[in-house]
Amino acid sequence: MTTLLEVSGVSVTFDGFRAINNLSIQIAEPELRAVIGPNGAGKTTFMDIVTGKTSPDEGRVIWGEKNISLLGMSESAIARAGIGRKFQKPTVFEEQTVRENLAMALKNKRGPFDVLLYRRSTEGAARIAELAEEIGLADDLPRRAGNLSHGQKQWLEIGMLLAQDPRLLLVDEPAAGMTPAEREHTTDILKRAAQTRAVVVIEHDMEFVRRLGCKVTVLHEGSVLAEGSLDHVTQNREVIDVYLGR
């Protein structure tokens, strides 16, 4: 295990509100990590910083073996560097088919002229079929994504993430609004993905986190409150106060 992402001493202020306060987190490769914390703890802002959506006031975000700083890189350049993100609300392209959604995410050259002259290849089609199988949408490839159920949209978005073949997956509340059976399937997908890459999951639901069975980072008021196994952090006095005190 080597360090893939290193966030150190990062702070962000929105209109005087300190969303992130001297936050430091390290993610290894491969690793499965859950990030939990009460509302407003800065979980989503953390992802915004890593993916280039928000730039921090201070601190460093270092990526990969070559220790590249992600600060100042554009969202698309960060995505091409190998960071994929799944949003809290499922955001798939509803007007397009499941196949088109996956094809767009597939790891290929991203320049306009490369894409213009792109020809559907047999490997590409095979990879899409494989991904569709993985996310349980093998029979739905020609369907419009807008016609999928909520859970299926979440899976499609995870599938699009996997299609990008990122080294780091940032997944924001993947199980929100899912049935118990769907949750189980989602856990399996994430655990399998984490065998070869780094996966960071933001989640509210303790049961879901328990099933992931991984290291947990607890955020509170924009910084790390505790880190370790789920049992370890849930016995932490401060964590109990923060969760029960609200």
Add this chain to the structure above:
Amino acid sequence: MSKPDMTPRRRFLAENPSVMWFLGLLGLFTLGVTVLAEGFGLALLSTSMVKILGMTLCLCLIAVAMDVVWGYCGILSLGHFAFFGLGGYAIGMWLMYARTEGIVVDSLAGAPIPPTQEEINDAIATQIFGVVGSNELPALWAFADSLFMQLLFVVLVPGLLALIFGWLAFRSRVTGVYLSILTQAMTLALSLYLFQNDTGLRGNNGLSGLQNIPGLLHLPQSTLALWFFWASAAALGLGYLFFAWLISGKFGSVIRGIRDNESRVRFLGYHVESYKLVVFTLTAVVSGLAGALYYPQAGIINPAEIAPIASIYLAVWVAIGGRGRLYGAVIGAAVVSLASSWFTGGGAPDVNLGFYTINWTDWWLVLLGLGFVAVTLFFPRGIGGLFDMLVRKP
């Protein structure tokens, strides 16, 4: 651009039956107009009617371009008529220069001493620019004697303007209504600039006599009208085919993604600004080409042609025809522009209500506005959307 071999092209047409339908209908329409035209012999369609139809095809072509940039990529440009006008000006300069040169050389041929080149140049400049009180050829006209160069400008001038404007606007992430306002400002500024007499393009007089094609002056207008009609039909067919191909594959998928959720496309690793710039520039170039075919048929171009309202009409055509489907843009441009020339050209009879007479020249805009509101409210997919109901996709 690599030329695809026959197999993928045949597959592309087979996978997009609407493109085949469109090209077939366009071919039939062209054949029908040709047979009925005055230039062909039957003379059931007057030469001016053939010109109107040819011009309508050019408007359909710019509407298709507008549909790609707005309906597919989500950029509501309200400035594409500026590119159309620039294409017209670029070709108009050659048409006017070359024809004036012919007239000047003819009239000086009878002089006892053969005229020098300088005298000929001066005479041409006085002929063209006397109307704005100048007798010098502006630097802008340096290449006006070369058809090749001016044709190059038809592509380069709109293309470069779109490239620079788009680069500045998209990299600053100007989107939505703000971008629309900027494009309106661009076309307004260009139009106001051209209205001035000292800009080298004859101010509000514009360029005229463009229907006379140098080198082909011996041919009757009825024949030339037919030639331009064919050229317009060919341009529309090729343009339609090109854009249908552009939007059919993964590129189309990405730009529709940009239309629906720009930031999501960014997180997939696509550089959204480059895509917008490519689409904006390509459609501007096609608009310029459409303008270069339109104005020789119209005969005259002046700065009023690129007034902001022209580009707004363009958006109205596409909305009424149904955006997000190329044939919708064609239907919208054809129906609305033909209806407009019928109503405003005195074709529609006045309606006498006793106490008030509805004069369609004045009331056409009200009708168009009501039609636009009705389409937006009751048929958000436009006229083209009615076809979707007939051909339900699984």
